[in-house]
Amino acid sequence: MSEFCLKTIGAPSLEELRNSAAFPRREDFMKGPIAVIECIEEIPCNPCETSCEKGAIIVGSPITNLPRIDFEKCIGCGFCVAACPGLAIYIKDYTYSEQEARISFPYEYFPFPQKGDIVQLVGRKGEKVCSGTVVGIQNGKKNDRTAIVSVIYPKIFFDEVISMERIKNKS
Structure with missing residues (x-):
């Protein structure tokens, strides 16, 4: 696969992401919930940095720097997920259970899924x-109208899953 998939097909490859300072290594994923930032464009943006209460995300100066994560400080709290205007951050938890992983991602569509819904997960x-089960939805005032949906799914799809298919309105 091309080294520059973001530029050629509109989505970064896993290889591109693994070369980013904000993408966890396999051993980072084994520690518990952790933020994943799929931001590989140098644009003026830093809400992820200012929202992180642990100081784990660093953009610095200039503001066009790509974000970096100190994986020793990241606790997977998710404050950065709703703060990112590009919807480029999610939380993954490989350690959720023996058979399942959990992902928490931004979701800005109506209708919202409900806890217990079976949803289609996408790459x-x-x-x-694959499909997964919704285990939570956070939509507090602090999220500024960006809901955070948490879904559990089979671990064998851990690297591929990043979000869910939009729920169709029932007519």
Whole structure:
């Protein structure tokens, strides 16, 4: 696969992301919930840095720097997820259970899924990967209208899953 998939097909490859300072290594994922930032464009932006109460995300100066994560400080709290205007951050937890992983991602569509719903999970190019079960939805005032949906799914799809398919309105 091309080294520059973001530029050629609109979605970064896993290889591109693994070369980013904000993408966890396998051993980081084994420690528990952790933020994943799929931001590989140098644009003036730093809400992820200012929202992180642990100081784990660093953009610095200039403000066009790509974010970096100190994985020793990141606790997977998710404050950065709703703060990111590009919806480029999610939380993954490989340690959720023996058979399942958990992902928490931004969701800005109506209708919202409900706890217990079975949803279709997708990869970076929107391709269907597997189904999962919604285990939580956070939509507090601090999130500024960006809901955070948490879904559990089979661990074998850990690397591929990044979000869910939009729920169709029932007519």
